[in-house]
Amino acid sequence: MLRLDAVEAGYGDVMAARAVSLEVRAGEIVALIGSNGAGKTTTLRAIAGLLPLRGGSVELEGRRLSGLGPAAVVAAGIAHVPEGRQLFPTMTVRENLELGARTAAGRARRAETLTRVFELFPRLAERLGQLAGTLSGGEQQMVAIGRALMARPRLLMLDEPSLGLAPVVVGAIFANLTAINRDGLTILLVEQNVLRALRCSHRAYVLENGTITLAGDSATLLADERIKRAYLGR
């Protein structure tokens, strides 16, 4: 469904992603793991059109996305839950969610999607009129995910949804990702929480210093000695 071929992106002199190639197939949860500064966020931003590609190509269902801006990428069917959530803090939860429905599909199925978001995150239904900036970190993450779902994407990308959240909350968020995937949505998940990410995904890629160094089934990677030593502290 999504294919990255030798993608390069960076900032000024920093080449943060060097020749990143990966594939996400329809229906999968694919994890992109790696330590801090490995280039995970850079890769997602390049896919989302928020950072220009310096080389390589991005394709969604055979259609080239390279060179498109963020608006066109969203319209093509990729929704992004960015690092740091990037909500609209002085707007209400409802406004934040509804602003996610900017695609044709999202607009057409707004009410239906909103109902599904409330099923996944009942807490949001109670907080609809509250300003997003006044929510707890976990609730803000729920809004960020809900806002992305409102676009009715074909592919959902998440950048460290567990960052800064209490373990219980992280557990709930990951359970929700599995539920969203069962609805039929394909997911590309970026995480530093390697154990959680490998447990919830089908396949995974390991990113180090801007390049993919390891790839495979998540179950296999969970048992891999190199992964255990470098990321699981065992």
Added chain:
Amino acid sequence: MAVGLTLIFGVMRVVNFAHGDMMVWGMYLAFVLSTRAGIDPYVSFVVCAAALFVLGVAVQRGLVDRILAAPHEMQILLMLGVALVLENTALLAFGPEPARVRSPLARLTWDVGPLYVDVARLVTFGLAIVLTLALSLFLFHTERGRLIRAAADNPYGAMVIGTDVRRVYATAFGIGAACVGAAGALVSPILPFQPPTGLSLSVTSFNIVIIGGMGSLLGAFIGGLLVSVAESLGAVFLRPSLKELFSFSLLILILLLRPAGLFGRRAS
């Protein structure tokens, strides 16, 4: 007026020094429409708003867009440049003599008991309230308006959800300029003007926005009321030429007590 400035600053964090000069252009436009076509400014303000909307979008697209990422000083310099160009074009086109638009309304007064109520001012005030309300409705209850607020709140977040932020900025700048154009036309029968009037209008509206709190429409409106009351009292009790003394004292007082302005949010 100040509401337009609030919108531009609130959304784009661009300090628009050309504000007063845009207002003067609104006034001259009302003047031309009144003298050449006989259209009363209380009608032609709609045309002035539309014309300034176009000017605002053009300035945003052609100039401001290029320097949004640049440091604040650059934006201030750019807008000062735009202000100078607008002022001097007005000077070329209309000459330095003070102008005033005649409207039958401006000669009417109502006697309410011991008070004289100036009908023109009353109408201007009423229309200002209507415009502010309409703008709030637009910002809070339409998708376009919500996008403008979202882009003001978090431009990066707005890009993430697939918004063409530059287009939203152009709309916001255009609407801001349209408010100014309407305001210019509406005060043109009350306030005599000439090209350099723009600078003092800019200063006054900054004063209003800072008192009300940057980025708050309600604040801009209340700030406008306070400043005009302060200036009228100043004109009555001291000398008309000293009226600004009152509004600036008010500004200093409010900044001492509430640095973010009456309705401003603290920068986070």
